[in-house]
Amino acid sequence: RLKYIMNLNKNVIKLIIKSMTEFQEKLRQQHEESMHRELEALLATANEAEAEISRKDFDGFKKLFHRFLQVKGPAVDWAKINRPPEDSIWPYERIRMDGLPDDVTASLNKLAVVKLNGGLGTSMGCKGPKSLISVRNENTFLDLTVQQIEHLNKTFDADVPLVLMNSFNTDEDTKKILQKYKHHRVHIHTFNQSRYPRINKESLLPIAASMGRGDGEAWYPPGHGDVYASFANCGLLDRLLAEGKEYIFVSNIDNLGATVDLSILQHLVSRPADRRCEFIMEVTDKTRADVKGGTLIQYEDRLRLLEIAQVPKAHADEFKSVTKFKIFNTNNLWISLPAVKRLQEKNAMDLEIIVNPKTLDGGLNVIQLETAVGAAIKSFNNAMGVNVPRSRFLPVKTSSDLLLVMSNLYSMDAGSLTMSKRREFPSTPHVKLGGSFTKVQEFLSRFESIPDMLELDHLTVSGDVTFGKNVSLKGTVIIIANHGDRIDIPAGAMLENKIVSGNLRILDH
Ligand SMILES: *[C@@H]1O[C@H](CO)[C@@H](O)[C@H](O)[C@H]1NC(C)=O
Numbered sequence: 001r002l003k004y005i006m007n008l009n010k011n012v013i014k015l016i017i018k019s020m021t022e023f024q025e026k027l028r029q030q031h032e033e034s035m036h037r038e039l040e041a042l043l044a045t046a047n048e049a050e051a052e053i054s055r056k057d058f059d060g061f062k063k064l065f066h067r068f069l070q071v072k073g074p075a076v077d078w079a080k081i082n083r084p085p086e087d088s089i090w091p092y093e094r095i096r097m098d099g100l101p102d103d104v105t106a107s108l109n110k111l112a113v114v115k116l117n118g119g120l121g122t123s124m125g126c127k128g129p130k131s132l133i134s135v136r137n138e139n140t141f142l143d144l145t146v147q148q149i150e151h152l153n154k155t156f157d158a159d160v161p162l163v164l165m166n167s168f169n170t171d172e173d174t175k176k177i178l179q180k181y182k183h184h185r186v187h188i189h190t191f192n193q194s195r196y197p198r199i200n201k202e203s204l205l206p207i208a209a210s211m212g213r214g215d216g217e218a219w220y221p222p223g224h225g226d227v228y229a230s231f232a233n234c235g236l237l238d239r240l241l242a243e244g245k246e247y248i249f250v251s252n253i254d255n256l257g258a259t260v261d262l263s264i265l266q267h268l269v270s271r272p273a274d275r276r277c278e279f280i281m282e283v284t285d286k287t288r289a290d291v292k293g294g295t296l297i298q299y300e301d302r303l304r305l306l307e308i309a310q311v312p313k314a315h316a317d318e319f320k321s322v323t324k325f326k327i328f329n330t331n332n333l334w335i336s337l338p339a340v341k342r343l344q345e346k347n348a349m350d351l352e353i354i355v356n357p358k359t360l361d362g363g364l365n366v367i368q369l370e371t372a373v374g375a376a377i378k379s380f381n382n383a384m385g386v387n388v389p390r391s392r393f394l395p396v397k398t399s400s401d402l403l404l405v406m407s408n409l410y411s412m413d414a415g416s417l418t419m420s421k422r423r424e425f426p427s428t429p430h431v432k433l434g435g436s437f438t439k440v441q442e443f444l445s446r447f448e449s450i451p452d453m454l455e456l457d458h459l460t461v462s463g464d465v466t467f468g469k470n471v472s473l474k475g476t477v478i479i480i481a482n483h484g485d486r487i488d489i490p491a492g493a494m495l496e497n498k499i500v501s502g503n504l505r506i507l508d509h
């Protein structure tokens, strides 16, 4: 009898599981159908031209949403994660060339430079595209990029085009500024990344009421992983292939260290055809400041990018440890164009979805489905990492970063910044500027001139502080104006290992 009951139970449980799975599948289908219906309704509000572009965008979005609904459980199984094998991440030294290769022009002619230009300057308190913020002697990120490419082109008599991936947020303003380069000898192409609808976290339906552009909060650019599909859809992929381009060098436009590296390029173009490397990710040694950066792992026999968003909570500390995962992704990527074409045609790039939750101004909770460009590494043949010097990762995300790149720590040559030879240590100082320095405009108004920082190790500034002309900062300097106080560092002051607080009392540190 007991056996009979147990058998019965087993069958009941099987039945329950089966009906639960069926129920979930039904629910999934319902979500998907409702989404498709809403998207059609949105398209009905658009004019013809807009509907055509949006239809393409929605095709991509539908695929992403479908995959989002199907994913069960965490994206990675922690037990399957291994350190990448020795030979999959090369030290830069191993490919660094001392001189120039003979055929550098021919190699450069196989290259196009792609800058990810979808972001706004909001986090630095600026309106409009981030790439239009001035970073050095009135030059913006965009200016510096163009100067670099022009210089390359001139020096080597080469033909390297610049490609900007804009978003609907940045396209118009960027194009206005590009007018000034009309007569320059650099070819600049632009294309838009997709525009996807933000979805309500509860209902999983778009929050947009219409296709209109006025409905700003309802749309988002879906991360830089979108570059592959958008690049192919706009026709540029085919066009560059037809022009004989074989590789793209992709990087964030706010990374001032992401210049064209001839050694890496040479490594790519000189490999024999049967061992062609289709993807190089530039990684660099992790410090405590970049514990959240994505890292390379070995997973199911392939090199894979692991982002913090994919890490189960229980393993977050392990992920951040500098000893277990020693390197992180700089997002400087070298990618084979024929390989992109092949993978796009086979629809074979399933980039892991990053679900980005947001709370809008009105308090509405939404999610955006995004992907990262580096996540595609697992789909390419003979992909590898190259562990590059830190100098190739010089992102400007905050006004503290901005202070460093504006200062005499760097010298500028043809749009490239290099650490000044007059600095005795290769490390960059640690700079922490407080809240009153966050916005670029206010930041600039607090410095009559950028202090001499050649011998600085650490700077902390907080509160209502201003700097006169020709100040120099050395060693560790901490300046703290408490609420209601104000500190004006006088012109010509030299602060070395000092703590300044209260109303400009200077103490030895
Ligand atoms: C790119 O996006 C902008 C802003 O939405 C739009 O005005 C422009 O027409 C788009 N360009 C293309 C080629 O679709």
Ligand SMILES: *[C@@H]1O[C@H](CO)[C@@H](O)[C@H](O)[C@H]1NC(C)=O
Residues within 6 Å of the ligand: 470, 472, 492, 493, 494
């Ligand atoms: C700037 O200050 C340094 C001392 O810190 C001084 O030697 C130099 O002459 C000053 N330069 C100007 C232009 O005031």
Ligand SMILES: CC(=O)N[C@H]1CO[C@H](CO)[C@@H](O)[C@@H]1O
Residues within 6 Å of the ligand: 153, 154, 157, 158, 159, 160, 161, 184, 185, 186, 187
């Ligand atoms: C893309 C581009 O600007 N190409 C130019 C680079 O410079 C050479 C000569 O220096 C020109 O011939 C190319 O047209």
